[in-house]
Amino acid sequence: MTITITAFEWSPDGGKGLARDTRVRWALEEVGQPYEVRPVSFAAMKESAHLALHPFGQIPTYEEGDLALFETGGIVLHIGERYGGLLPDDANARARAITWMFAAVNTVEPPILELVIAKLIEGDKPWRAERLPLVEDRIRGRLNQLSARLGDADWLDGAFSAGDLMMVSVLLRLRPSGILDEYPDIAAYVARGEARPAYKRAFDAQSALYNGKPPTG
Amino acid sequence: MTITITAFEWSPDGGKGLARDTRVRWALEEVGQPYEVRPVSFAAMKESAHLALHPFGQIPTYEEGDLALFETGGIVLHIGERYGGLLPDDANARARAITWMFAAVNTVEPPILELVIAKLIEGDKPWRAERLPLVEDRIRGRLNQLSARLGDADWLDGAFSAGDLMMVSVLLRLRPSGILDEYPDIAAYVARGEARPAYKRAFDAQSALYNGKPPTG
Numbered sequence: 001m002t003i004t005i006t007a008f009e010w011s012p013d014g015g016k017g018l019a020r021d022t023r024v025r026w027a028l029e030e031v032g033q034p035y036e037v038r039p040v041s042f043a044a045m046k047e048s049a050h051l052a053l054h055p056f057g058q059i060p061t062y063e064e065g066d067l068a069l070f071e072t073g074g075i076v077l078h079i080g081e082r083y084g085g086l087l088p089d090d091a092n093a094r095a096r097a098i099t100w101m102f103a104a105v106n107t108v109e110p111p112i113l114e115l116v117i118a119k120l121i122e123g124d125k126p127w128r129a130e131r132l133p134l135v136e137d138r139i140r141g142r143l144n145q146l147s148a149r150l151g152d153a154d155w156l157d158g159a160f161s162a163g164d165l166m167m168v169s170v171l172l173r174l175r176p177s178g179i180l181d182e183y184p185d186i187a188a189y190v191a192r193g194e195a196r197p198a199y200k201r202a203f204d205a206q207s208a209l210y211n212g213k214p215p216t217g
Numbered sequence: 218m219t220i221t222i223t224a225f226e227w228s229p230d231g232g233k234g235l236a237r238d239t240r241v242r243w244a245l246e247e248v249g250q251p252y253e254v255r256p257v258s259f260a261a262m263k264e265s266a267h268l269a270l271h272p273f274g275q276i277p278t279y280e281e282g283d284l285a286l287f288e289t290g291g292i293v294l295h296i297g298e299r300y301g302g303l304l305p306d307d308a309n310a311r312a313r314a315i316t317w318m319f320a321a322v323n324t325v326e327p328p329i330l331e332l333v334i335a336k337l338i339e340g341d342k343p344w345r346a347e348r349l350p351l352v353e354d355r356i357r358g359r360l361n362q363l364s365a366r367l368g369d370a371d372w373l374d375g376a377f378s379a380g381d382l383m384m385v386s387v388l389l390r391l392r393p394s395g396i397l398d399e400y401p402d403i404a405a406y407v408a409r410g411e412a413r414p415a416y417k418r419a420f421d422a423q424s425a426l427y428n429g430k431p432p433t434g
Contacts, residue, residue: 055366056324056359067309073323074316081312092284095298099291106290106322107273110330122351127344134339142273149272 001065002036003028005075006050007209008059009039015210017203020072021060023169025205027076027162029198031083037209072169073105076162086162093158100156100163108146109170111138115177136179143183150189160196168193218282219253220245222292223267224426225276226256232427234420237289238277240386242419244293244379248300254426289386290322293379303379310375317373317380325363326387328355332394353396360400367406377413385410 005028007021021037028035044050045057053061054070062069062078069075077098080086088094115135122128146167150156155164171190174180180187193199222245224238238254245252261267262274270278271287279286279295286292294315297303305311332352339345363384367373372381388407391397397404410416 051362051365056320056362058324067312069312069316071316071319071323073319074312077315077319078312095284095286095291095295098294099286099288102288102290102294102319102322103273105319106288106326107275109323110327113327114331122348125344125348127342127348131339131342131344145268145273148268 003033004036004038004063006038006040006053006059006061007206009041009044011206011210015207017206018173019059019206020169022202022206023072023166024060024062024075024079025202026165026169026199027079027086029201030165030196031079031085033079033083037205039209073101073166076166077101080162086165088158088161096157097161097163100161101166104163104166104170108142108167109173111135111142112170112173115139116173136177139174139179140182143179143186147183147185150185154189154192164193168199220250221253221255221280223255223257223270223276223278224423226258226261228423228427232424234423235390236276236423237386239419239423240289240383241277241279241292241296242422243382243386243416244296244303246415246418247382247413248296248302250296250300254422256426290318290383293383294318297379303382305375305378313374314378314380317378318383321380321383321387325359325384326390328352328359329387329390332356333390353394356391356396357399360396360403364400364402367402371406371409381410385416 005021005024008019011019013019025035040050040059045054045059050061051057053063053068056070058070060070060072060075062075067078069078076086080097087097115132118128118132118135122131155161156167157163168190171180171186172194175190180190194203222238222241225236228236230236242252257267257276262271262276267278268274270280270285273287275287277287277289277292279292284295286295293303304314332349335345335349335352339348372378373384374380385407388397388403389411392407397407411420
């Protein structure tokens with residue numbers, strides 16, 4: 001069955017992999033499933049045809065036969081459950097990997113997204129300079145805890161899993177801020193994710209969409 | 218196998234159900250599984266014994282034999298996969314219910330949490346009055362979209378599922394703000410969740426922990 005995902009027609013980050021379709025591309029590359037990409041304009045994202053697929057008017061969406069999904073966590077988990085390679089076979093290890101997926105999007109990502117909002121959407125507000133350090137410290141609080149848990153391990157819980165895929169994807173959004181560089185162990189963890197061949201193929205494919213070049217991976 | 222969860226030893230909300238253990242209690246009540254509760258003090262939450270269970274030093278945690286989980290989304294999904302009553306049998310409907318779980322915690326909850334932070338943690342900052350309406354409008358943006366999707370339906374996608382359990386739990390945090398009252402359809406959706414016998418039992422059990430009364434459910 002053909003898998004079709006949506007992505008930005010024009011990428012706000014110029015193809016640096018920060019748009020959320022990269023997470024889904026990465027997951028599909030990890031499990032070795034081909035997929036098609038349907039670019040969507042910002043105007044079309046708010047129209048009824050796209051809202052039927054994604055009630056919050058965002059990308060990516062995922063279509064596979066009769067199934068339509070939105071929300072990267074739900075899509076990546078579906079890919080992990082349907083195809084091998086992203087979730088452990090052992091039931092307990094599988095439950096822990098899924099808990100890390102939720103930790104990525106519900107505990108680590110919110111303050112990181114808030115920093116993006118503070119800089120972009122509230123970037124012209126008079127409180128910007130005084131408030132930014134508060135938001136950054138919220139992020140550091142999470143990174144201190146994540147660093148303590150990661151320790152000397154390569155991945156969060158045994159072998160690479162969908163939990164790492166989501167966590168690395170969330171942490172990548174921090175790179176422009178410089179905060180990632182304050183945590184060499186977490187920066188190395190993120191780099192291990194980026195070094196995976198599946199990530200490179202995903203990154204190159206999304207980058208090519210915006211640069212008009214075929215993927216080099 | 219005995220299921221043990223952790224909860225606040227002292228509840229910041231006085232037992233009004235806003236602490237996150239309520240979500241896990243609710244899920245366990247829906248599937249009819251008994252559980253034990255181990256209260257944890259704020260000091261103990263930051264100590265190594267608890268951090269081994271929950272790397273971010275929060276509640277709830279979930280222990281069941283050899284399995285230890287944190288993060289409500291991961292716990293509720295595990296309960297849904299292990300016991301019947303929270304996730305549809307049909308594979309596609311199941312994937313959609315899980316996507317709604319992620320939408321609750323990653324798309325709808327972040328601006329709601331930001332409102333809590335804006336009022337409590339940044340409540341004494343000079344930008345409070347000017348910034349609050351911006352955060353509230355971010356929430357309204359999500360609620361408008363959620364309302365459009367919900368339409369006349371009782372639940373988000375067919376029968377009640379773990380997706381509704383998480384969404385209602387997230388929306389409940391809005392009640393003190395008054396924003397929920399601006400959306401009669403969403404308020405009615407939340408009320409349908411609260412009216413479920415399993416929710417009432419969960420609410421009463423967590424409330425009794427702080428009021429020294431036995432559950433009345």
